[in-house]
Amino acid sequence: MADTDEAAAHLPASQDSAPQIETDLSDETQDFRFLNNLAFPSDSSQTSLPRRGEKDFEPNPTLYQADILDASRQAMHNALSHPRLHHPKHRVIAFYAPDGPAPPTNVTEEKDEKETTTNEDDEQNPKKATNADAGTGIGVPADSCVYVPNPKGQYFKSMGRADRWNRVWLLPEEALYLIERGSLDIRWPVSVTGPTAEEGEKDLGIPMSLQAAYACFTGRGGLSVERFSVYTGLRRLGYTVIRAPGWDDESDEVQDEESAPQQGLGIFGRFLHWLHSWNSSTGVTTTGPVVGLGIHRSYNDIYRKLAVIPYHDPVTPQFPRRKTTAPFRVVFHVYKPSTAFRKSAPPTPDFRIAVVNSRTQTTMPTLSQLGTLLESTPLDPPRGEKMDRMLYMRLRHGYRNVILAVVDQGVVSFLRVGDAAFGKEKIYAEKPPGPKKGGNRPRPKK
Amino acid sequence: MTSQPPSTPNPAPEVAEAASSKIEPTQENVRPAPARRPRPQRPNYRHIHRFPLPLTVHPLPPLFPHNPLSVISVVLSYLTYLISPPHQELYSAYFDSNTSSVHITDEKTIRALWEMGFFGKGSLSRSEPSWLEREKKRRGQFGGKTSEDVTRERRTERRELKLERARMEKLAIEQRLQAEAAAKENGTASPDVDADSTSNGTASTTEKFSLRKAREAKMLESQQSGEQTQMADSGNASPGRKTVRFSPVVQEKQFISDSTVLQLPESLIDGHKADEESLLKNEEHLQLSNEEALFLAYGLGALQVYDSDQKNTIPTSSLLTLFRQHSYFPPRSPAANLDPDDPFLVSYVVYHHYRSLGWIVRSGVKFGVDYILYNRGPVFSHAEFALVVIPSYDLPYWSETEERRAHAEEKQARSWWWLHCVNRVQAQVRKSLVICYVEVPPPDDAQALGNDIGALLGRYKVRDVTIKRWVPNRSRD
Numbered sequence: 001m002a003d004t005d006e007a008a009a010h011l012p013a014s015q016d017s018a019p020q021i022e023t024d025l026s027d028e029t030q031d032f033r034f035l036n037n038l039a040f041p042s043d044s045s046q047t048s049l050p051r052r053g054e055k056d057f058e059p060n061p062t063l064y065q066a067d068i069l070d071a072s073r074q075a076m077h078n079a080l081s082h083p084r085l086h087h088p089k090h091r092v093i094a095f096y097a098p099d100g101p102a103p104p105t106n107v108t109e110e111k112d113e114k115e116t117t118t119n120e121d122d123e124q125n126p127k128k129a130t131n132a133d134a135g136t137g138i139g140v141p142a143d144s145c146v147y148v149p150n151p152k153g154q155y156f157k158s159m160g161r162a163d164r165w166n167r168v169w170l171l172p173e174e175a176l177y178l179i180e181r182g183s184l185d186i187r188w189p190v191s192v193t194g195p196t197a198e199e200g201e202k203d204l205g206i207p208m209s210l211q212a213a214y215a216c217f218t219g220r221g222g223l224s225v226e227r228f229s230v231y232t233g234l235r236r237l238g239y240t241v242i243r244a245p246g247w248d249d250e251s252d253e254v255q256d257e258e259s260a261p262q263q264g265l266g267i268f269g270r271f272l273h274w275l276h277s278w279n280s281s282t283g284v285t286t287t288g289p290v291v292g293l294g295i296h297r298s299y300n301d302i303y304r305k306l307a308v309i310p311y312h313d314p315v316t317p318q319f320p321r322r323k324t325t326a327p328f329r330v331v332f333h334v335y336k337p338s339t340a341f342r343k344s345a346p347p348t349p350d351f352r353i354a355v356v357n358s359r360t361q362t363t364m365p366t367l368s369q370l371g372t373l374l375e376s377t378p379l380d381p382p383r384g385e386k387m388d389r390m391l392y393m394r395l396r397h398g399y400r401n402v403i404l405a406v407v408d409q410g411v412v413s414f415l416r417v418g419d420a421a422f423g424k425e426k427i428y429a430e431k432p433p434g435p436k437k438g439g440n441r442p443r444p445k446k
Numbered sequence: 447m448t449s450q451p452p453s454t455p456n457p458a459p460e461v462a463e464a465a466s467s468k469i470e471p472t473q474e475n476v477r478p479a480p481a482r483r484p485r486p487q488r489p490n491y492r493h494i495h496r497f498p499l500p501l502t503v504h505p506l507p508p509l510f511p512h513n514p515l516s517v518i519s520v521v522l523s524y525l526t527y528l529i530s531p532p533h534q535e536l537y538s539a540y541f542d543s544n545t546s547s548v549h550i551t552d553e554k555t556i557r558a559l560w561e562m563g564f565f566g567k568g569s570l571s572r573s574e575p576s577w578l579e580r581e582k583k584r585r586g587q588f589g590g591k592t593s594e595d596v597t598r599e600r601r602t603e604r605r606e607l608k609l610e611r612a613r614m615e616k617l618a619i620e621q622r623l624q625a626e627a628a629a630k631e632n633g634t635a636s637p638d639v640d641a642d643s644t645s646n647g648t649a650s651t652t653e654k655f656s657l658r659k660a661r662e663a664k665m666l667e668s669q670q671s672g673e674q675t676q677m678a679d680s681g682n683a684s685p686g687r688k689t690v691r692f693s694p695v696v697q698e699k700q701f702i703s704d705s706t707v708l709q710l711p712e713s714l715i716d717g718h719k720a721d722e723e724s725l726l727k728n729e730e731h732l733q734l735s736n737e738e739a740l741f742l743a744y745g746l747g748a749l750q751v752y753d754s755d756q757k758n759t760i761p762t763s764s765l766l767t768l769f770r771q772h773s774y775f776p777p778r779s780p781a782a783n784l785d786p787d788d789p790f791l792v793s794y795v796v797y798h799h800y801r802s803l804g805w806i807v808r809s810g811v812k813f814g815v816d817y818i819l820y821n822r823g824p825v826f827s828h829a830e831f832a833l834v835v836i837p838s839y840d841l842p843y844w845s846e847t848e849e850r851r852a853h854a855e856e857k858q859a860r861s862w863w864w865l866h867c868v869n870r871v872q873a874q875v876r877k878s879l880v881i882c883y884v885e886v887p888p889p890d891d892a893q894a895l896g897n898d899i900g901a902l903l904g905r906y907k908v909r910d911v912t913i914k915r916w917v918p919n920r921s922r923d
Contacts, residue, residue, distance in 0.1 A: 062622045237918050285900020287762045289747025293534075295527055296503045306745055306802035308900055309795055312909035338923045351921075356862075363859040367838035367883040367909060374911070391821075392830050396878050396912050403916050406862050413866060414916035420880060422910050427821060428498065428804025 086182065094148040094175065094186045096208060096216065101140045101147070101169055141243075143221030144169035146186060155183060158240045158341055171243070172217035173231045179213045180232065186213060222247055226357045226407035227331060233412055234353075238337040242346060246329040246354075246376070303428040311423035312371075314399035315379065322372040327356045328365050330376060330402060351403050352377055358408040365404075374400045374419050391430060395420050491825045498804070498822075500562040500748045504532055537742070539734060540752040541760065546772040548739040548751060550732040559732065564806050564823050565742060566732040573808070573824065577730040585726070735809060736769040736790060737797040744899060745798060763897040769794075787837050787857060787886040795906040796835050796882050805831075814871050815879070832877040833910075834868060835884060836860060843888035869913055879913045 056065060140161040148160065151168040155178060160168035170178070178184035187205035208216070218225050234241050291305045324330075333349035335341050354373060365373070382397040398418025406413050507523055510516040537555040539548050550556055550566065556575055559565040568575025576592040583595075734742070742749035743762055750759045760768065771778045773790030793816065800807045806820040810832055818829040839845075839854030872879040887905040 060619050062619055063626045064622050234918055238922060239918065285903075286898045288744035288899065290745045290900070291501065291747060293747065295532060296501055297505055298503055299498055299501075302499060302501060302503070302746075303802055303804055306798070308903055309799040309802065310904060310907045311799065312907060336922055351916075358862045362861060364862055364865045366840070366858055367836075367885065368840040370883075370911065371840075371909070392878070395831070396914065398912055406866075408862070414918065415865075415869070416912075416914045416916040418912040418914070420910045420912045422800065422803060422805075422880070423908070426803055430804075 084182065090153065092148060092151065092153060092178075092184050093204065094146050094170065094178075094184050095205065096186055096189055096192075097145050097147055098189065098192065098216070100142055101138055101144050101163070103138055103163075104165055104167070138163040140169040141171060143223075144171055145217070145220060146170040146172075146175040148184075153183065158242075158343060161343070172220045172223045173228050176213055176217045176223075176228060177232050177235055179208070179210060181236075222249075224355075224357070225410075226405075227355050229407055229410055229412055230332065230353065230355050230405045234332075234334055240335040240337070240339070240341045242333050242335075244330045244333045244349075244352065246324065247331050249326055300428060303426065312421070313424065314374070314419040314421050315381070315424075318371075318375055321375065322368070324372045324376050325369065327361055328354055328369040328373040328404075330373070331355050334403075348378075352401075353403045353405050353414075355405045355407060358406050370417065373402055374417065377402050391425060391427065395422060395425060491823075494561055495564075495823055495825065497562040499746060500535070500537065500558055500565070500742070501746055502532065502534065535748065537749050538752060538759075539739065539749055540756050541739075541754060541765075541768065543754050543772070543777075546736070546777065548734040548736065550734065553728065556732040559734075559742070564808065564820070565738050566734040567809075568730050569733050570730045575730050575732055578726075578728045581726065587726075736772065737794045740765060740769060740794055741798055741801055745801070763899060766899055783889075786889040787839075791902075792837050792884045792886070792906075793835055795884055795903060796833065796908060798903065799908045800833070807833075813875060813877065814868055816882075818877065819880075829877060831880050832872045833880050833882050835882050838883040838885050838909075840885060841888060844886070865913070869915060873915060880910050881913055882908060882910045884908055 056068075059065065140163050144161065147163075147167045147169045148156070149167050151160070151162075156168055159174045159178075160170045162168050175184065175186060179186055186208040188208055190205050193206050217223060218228060231241050285308055290308060291302045296302050330352040332353040332355070333346065334351040334353055335347070336350045339347065339350055341347065377400050379399060380397075380401060381399050382394040387394050387397065396418060398420045400419040402417050404415045404417060406415065504523075504527065507519045508516060509520050535558070537550070537558065538552070539550045539555070541548050549569075550559065556566070556568075560574055566575075567573050568577060570577040571580075571592075572594055574593060576594065579592050580594060583592075739749065739751055740762075743751055743765055751765055752759055767780075767784070769790045770784050770788050771780065771782075773788050778784070796817065797807050800817070800819055806823045807817050808820065808824065808829075810816055810818040813832050815832040816835045817833040819831040819833060820829045821827060837857050839850075839858060844850050844854045869879050885907040
C-alpha cells in the first residue's frame with residue numbers, strides 16, 4: 001500500500017500529523033515587497049509581522065510580473081539602504097578584559113571596606129556556584145572577558161553576570177552576539193593600546209572592530225564557531241540561550257532523578273523480567289513455536305508469549321552512569337521566548353542542545369554516544385491528558401529527549417532525538433477504534 | 447412495521463417478518479444519495495482482517511463468580527477442547543534457494559496469510575495479491591476493484607486537476623497580456639499602479655490556483671457551460687476567454703490513457719472470451735520475506751517450510767541457519783561460520799520485536815528505510831513509523847582488538863548526510879523516523895548456545911529513538 005502513502009503526502013494534514021509539517025519559511029524565495037510595509041525608522045507600535053506574497057514559478061511575458069519583480073527588488077534595496085542609526089541614549093560601552101574577570105583597578109583600595117558586604121551580595125544572588133565561577137573570586141564565570149560598567153537595555157535581562165561593582169560581565173558568545181547586532185560598543189583596554197585620550201579627557205580606549213571581536217572571542221573559553229552559530233541563530237529568533245554544565249569537557253550535567261517512581265517501575269520491570277525468564281525456561285523458544293502448541297485463549301496471550309527480544313527501558317536508571325563525551329553532550333540550555341526567565345535562577349530548560357561539527361564528527365552518533373547523551377537529560381515521560389489519548393504522540397515524544405545541532409560549515413540543522421521505547425507501548429492491547437458513527441444517517445438498529 | 451398496508455389484517459408472524467425485510471431494501475433505495483459521484487463500496491476490512499495473526503483463539507466463556515452456571519460452561523468448554531482439540535491450521539510454503547525467498551502457491555494459504563496479519567506480497571502485485579482480479583477485469587470479465595485501480599483513478603483525477611489549474615493560470619496570463627496591450631494602445635493607466643497596490647503585503651491579484659480552487663472552478667464551469675456556449679455563439683465578444691485549451695499533445699495522451707483501459711478489453715472480448723475464461727489461471731504466488739517466514743514458523747508455528755524440491759520440511763533451527771547463510775550474496779557455504787551480526791539475524795530481531803508488540807511490520811524499501819510499521823494493517827491507515835535498523839557494537843568485546851574496532855566502525859557508521867536524507871524523505875511522506883539500534887552480542891557464545899534460538903535472540907537488545915527535524919522558527923511557542 002505504499003502508493004496510498006504517497007497520496008497522503010499531498011493531502012491536507014490530518015489531525016494527528018499536524019505538528020509534522022516541515023516547511024521552513026527561510027527555505028522559500030521571498031517576495032520582498034513586504035519590506036515596504038515596515039515602517040522605518042522607529043515605529044515600534046506596529047507589532048504584527050508583514051506577510052509574504054505568493055511566488056511565481058516561471059517567468060511569463062506580462063508586464064505585470066516584471067513590475068512586481070521590480071517593485072520587490074526596489075523594496076529590498078530600500079530596506080538595505082536605509083541608514084541604521086544608534087541613538088546616543090541607547091549606546092552601551094563595554095571594555096575588553098583579555099585576562100578574564102578582575103576587580104576594577106581604581107577600586108582596589110575600596111575592596112577592604114566592601115569586604116563585609118560581600119556575603120550579602122552572594123545571598124542576593126542565589127546562583128549555583130559552578131566550577132566556572134569559583135576561580136574568579138568576584139562571582140562571575142571565569143570565561144567572561146568583556147565587562148559593561150553601565151548596563152542598560154533589555155539584553156542584560158538574560159545575559160551576563162554582575163559583579164559587586166555593578167559591572168556586568170559578558171561571556172565571549174554574548175559579547176560577540178551583541179557587537180554583531182550593533183548593540184554593544186566594545187573598547188580595547190588601555191593596557192593594550194596605550195593611552196589614546198587627550199589630556200583631561202576620560203580615556204575610553206579604541207573601539208573594537210567586528211573582525212577583531214571575532215578574532216578575540218571565538219576559540220576563547222570553549223567557544224567554537226559552531227557553538228556560536230547555534231547560539232546566535234537561536235538568540236536572533238528570540239530564544240534565551242545559556243551555557244549548560246556540559247559546556248566544559250570536565251564537568252558533566254548533573255541531573256536530579258526522582259527515585260521514588262522509578263523504584264516502583266524498577267520492581268515492576270524486574271517482575272516482568274522474571275516473567276520473561278520463567279516464560280522462556282519452559283523451552284518452547286528453543287526451536288519454536290514461541291507461542292506454544294496448546295490452545296490459545298486470546299491474542300493478547302499470544303503477543304505476551306512472543307515478547308522474547310529484550311529492549312531498552314529508558315525509565316530504569318542505568319548504573320554505572322556513563323560519562324558523556326564531546327561532542328555528544330548538552331552545551332546549551334534553551335528557553336522559549338514565552339518562558340519566564342530569571343538570570344539568577346534559571347528555570348528548567350525547554351530544550352537541551354548538543355552541538356556537533358559535521359566536518360570533524362562525520363558520522364551520526366553510535367548507540368553508546370546517543371545513549372549517554374540521552375541519559376544525561378532528565379526523564380521527561382510522555383504524560384498528560386493529550387498524550388494519554390494519543391499513542392503516536394506518546395511514541396514520538398519519548399521518555400527523554402535532546403536536540404542535536406549539526407553544523408556543517410555554518411549551516412545549522414537541528415534534529416530532535418526522543419527515547420521512544422516502543423516496547424513499553426503494547427499496541428495489541430489498544431482497542432481498535434469503534435465503528436464509525438455514520439455522519440447524519442441514523443444507523444439501523446438491527 | 448408501521449408502513450405495512452392495512453389491508454392485510456393480522457398476518458402471521460412469518461409473513462410480517464418477510465414483509466418488513468422486503469420493505470427495508472426499498473427504504474434504502476428511496477433514501478437520496480448525497481454524493482454526486484457515488485463512491486464504490488469498500489469491502490468490510492474490519493471483518494476480513496478481524497484476526498491479527500494466522501492463529502485461531504478459543505476464548506473461555508466469561509466466568510461470573512456469583513453465577514454457578516458460568517462455572518459449568520467454563521468446565522464444559524475445557525472438556526470439549528480436551529475431547530476434541532481444535533484443529534490448528536498449518537500452512538506450507540517452500541524455500542526457493544535460487545532467489546533466496548519463500549514462496550506460497552496455494553490459493554487458500556495466500557488469502558489466509560494476507561488477511562490474518564498481512565504477511566507476504568503478491569509476486570505480480572503491489573502488495574496484496576490481486577493479479578487475478580486485475581487480469582479478469584482487463585479481459586472484461588467480472589473483477590472487483592483492486593487497490594491498484596483505486597490508485598490509478600486517483601492519479602488520473604489529480605492529473606486532470608493539475609491540467610485544469612495550468613489552464614486557468616494560462617488563461618489569467620493571457621487576459622493580463624491583452625489588458626496590457628490595450629492599455630499601451632490607449633497610452634494611459636500603466637499597470638504599475640496595480641503592482642504597487644499589491645505591495646500591502648499580500649499579493650492578492652497574483653493568487654495561485656490551488657487544486658481545490660481548480661476543482662471548484664471546474665464544477666462552476668460545468669454548470670455554466672450552457673451559458674458560455676451561447677455567449678461564444680453570439681460573437682467574438684470575448685475572444686481571449688475560450689482560446690486556451692489543453693495542448694494537443696496532452697489531449698492525445700489523455701485519449702490514449704483512457705483508451706487503454708476501456709477499449710482494449712472490448713476488442714478482445716468478441717473473439718476469445720470463451721477460451722480466455724477457461725484458460726485464466728492464477729499465475730501469481732505469495733512471496734514471504736525470510737523474516738516473515740521465520741516468524742510464522744518459529745514464532746507462531748503456523749507455517750512449515752519445504753525445501754526447493756518440495757519434499758522435506760526444513761526444521762526451524764535449520765531454517766534460521768539457512769536464512770542467515772542466504773543473507774549474504776552469494777550465500778555462505780554451510781561450512782562457513784556465521785557472524786552474530788549477519789544481516790538476517792539483526793533484521794529478524796527487529797521484525798520479531800515489533801511484531802510481538804502488535805505492529806504490522808512490512809518492508810520499507812519504497813521509503814528508503816528497513817521497515818514501516820502499520821497499526822492494525824495497511825488497509826486501515828497509513829503507516830506512521832518508518833524504521834531504520836543500525837547494528838550497535840557497544841559491548842566491550844567489540845572494542846578489544848583493532849580489527850574488531852574497525853569492523854564495528856564500518857558496520858555502524860552512517861553519515862549525517864544519509865540521516866538527513868532519510869529524515870527528509872520520511873517527513874515528505876508524513877512518517878516519523880525511528881532509528882532502531884540492535885546491540886550485537888559477541889560471537890563465541892553463539893556457538894555454545896547450539897540450537898537454542900530463544901537464547902540466541904535473547905542476547906540481542908533493541909533500543910529505538912525517534913528522530914525529527916527541529917525547526918526553531920516553529921517551536922517558539
